[in-house]
Amino acid sequence: MMSIRTQGHPVQNKCFSFSRLLAKFIHNLHGFYLDLYFTYLEINPLVVKNEQIYILDLAVKLDSTADFICRQKWGEIEYPPPFGRDAFPEEAYIADLDAKSGASLKLTILNKSGRIWTMVAGGGASVIYSDTICDMGGASELANYGEYSGAPTEQQTYEYAKTILCLMTQEKHPKGKVLIIGGGIANFTNVASTFKGIVTALQEFQPKLVDYNISIFVRRAGPNYQEGLRVMREVGKNLLIPLYVFGPETHMTSIVGMALGKKPIPKETEVEFATANFLLPGGQSKVPIIFPFYYYYFFAK
Template sequence: HADTWGNPSDPIEFPAAFGQTMTEKEAYIRELDEKTGASLKLKVLNPVGRVWTMVAGGGASVIYTDTIVDLGFGEELGNYGEYSGNPSREYTEIYAQTIIDLITETPDIAGRSKYLIIGGGIANFTDVKATFTGIVSAIKNSVEKLKKAKVKIYVRRGGPNEKQGLELMKQVGEETGIPIEVYDRYTHMTRVVDLIKQAEEAGGV
């Protein structure tokens, strides 16, 4: 019915899948998702996983997840989710902060590195600079946590204002000392997963 379907003041509540309960963080992101015209999705798969993703676009998130599993990191995959529809800088920062809080909550018991993929295809209309400004703010708010959890960040993105957005990522890595590798549209989208595999084969520390 037009008066209830999509009405932000009286949204339809969809229950969690049978046999599943939402974590506090999942419920929080779902609440944000309902408030914005963009899309914010999060499912926690393994709270102590060492490979986490913050991916722009539902299609890209599927491709990244498949590649992570194909390369042998399925059991280490911490989450599944995506942000899309040109979310605001503020909403992107909150989404990024939530994922950073999750990946840093439990440092690896064996002292190994964790990996955060900030990935996506080549956007048509999502402003890469605006969304990355939000992500950079979350990184700056979490420097000590990220270092304690030994998080390495791999970035691959293309789209409107990508040059400025990617430069922001390079700068925050240089300023904070957090290892951040940045790649543009000319690097294959899932190349960063190969780089994680190489890092693991080199010792993962």
Template structure:
């Protein structure tokens, strides 16, 4: 889960890192009064989105009066930043900066351990910094402290571990002219698999990977993987889109390839959904029912690779439960294989017969991308 800057700064501050004095405003707030309440002459007004590169996308403004601040907030709330919804605006003091550095901790997937990354050349152009200006220090999650004298490193390490972060980044970490080290920005990604250790995460406002407010369906799907059975497979991934072909995909890589295949035949997905890890029938039923509840659908594509341990019969039964209730009249294309695939296909075929569904079934002998073409053909006949 990616956090907004203001959320990340609150966490950093808990671990002793200094952040600029500031406050958060929402749509409908009194922006001018917020500037007055902050009590500074020069302010920085920053759009709160989940993407980076705000400075290069005109999403950070510098203001010196209540009127300027109000106009800046109104402008930021009226735009999208890299196609992302502006959830809030943070107004904070403008600092007198002497130096801009970069500091982050993330996981090195090759070495299977955390790595601290530091550069004395931080700021907007960090991507252009050469490798010889970047320092890396690998750490052990069993360590209370990290072996580094870099300013803020110990505090960021405790934040990274205690908060179950996938990424904790400060860019820039600035040294002010009066000698303070301040986290001017914060980019934090939390490991959602650790939610059982963090009751307070439930207080975070809902968000989507698309950087906009979640729809009712997206909120409902997210709840599927919560509770006592959260570990039994995943069925809580759903992003609502503007197309009209509902999809129920299995497998992360296969699902992305299938989205491309659908677009390549001129069709648009109504959603992105991926379930995997052998989820139980009830989870898949809840997911399928929500996916099929979107108005204006013209087709349903159920596709996935050859499963290793997912019970095809069990997961299909969840989809069948939803089809028995909804009885869609549009074409349905199914491509799946794996354990108990014959039982699953038999159950799906029986569902199609008793509900008079327009359904075609395919196994591993048919490439997944080919079944996207079959969906297009069924819609055009």
């Protein structure tokens, strides 16, 4: 704490006035910093003249994840493109959806001509699936990288799935294409709700899925996953394309080997385990047995 005596000397009075002015400015600047979700702010230099503060140069960094909170205050912000290139329209569209949502929606196009496409739930799972695809020799054919997580709504998942399907059906591949709809065991994302969004997009693209010779491999678990897998199996009967659906009884990355022709495709089991199904209504298992989480983590996957 600074103590300044101001009586009897004009210089002291001037210093006290300057200190009060600067303290008020810093206080207001801090509120401005918090309100606009800055992560960095630098003023250099700053000039005080005639009891007025002048900012001669300013540099700030924004927390881009707060875009959906501060969009109106920030106005139109153009972020630098990743990997030294401009974003594709589809990437920009998903980035805009992501900015307006509390969920996470990410998409990076790696190879538009590739035959292996992914639609993965979870950031960690997306890395595991991509690494497995590359490890099995599919790196040159991997078309995209991305993930959806954080409990997106049915509509948001529909928009995400529609964007990927639109990209998949822009050009044909002589060997056909595969779509891997994968994920681990969700903690709180309603699998049935997100799958309904994906199913709506699949039904919308049904003629193109046939025309572009697309096969789909699904593996998912989590709250209400039985209902989600049931809906996916039902719609698969009408899509007229190969569609294989698996739950937590199948290892998370097993569908990668199946999709790439490295592993045989087993018959879908009629027994489905209950994984955190008690969190949401309407998700009774065919076999009402609930195993602890560690069972799935170490054995069932």
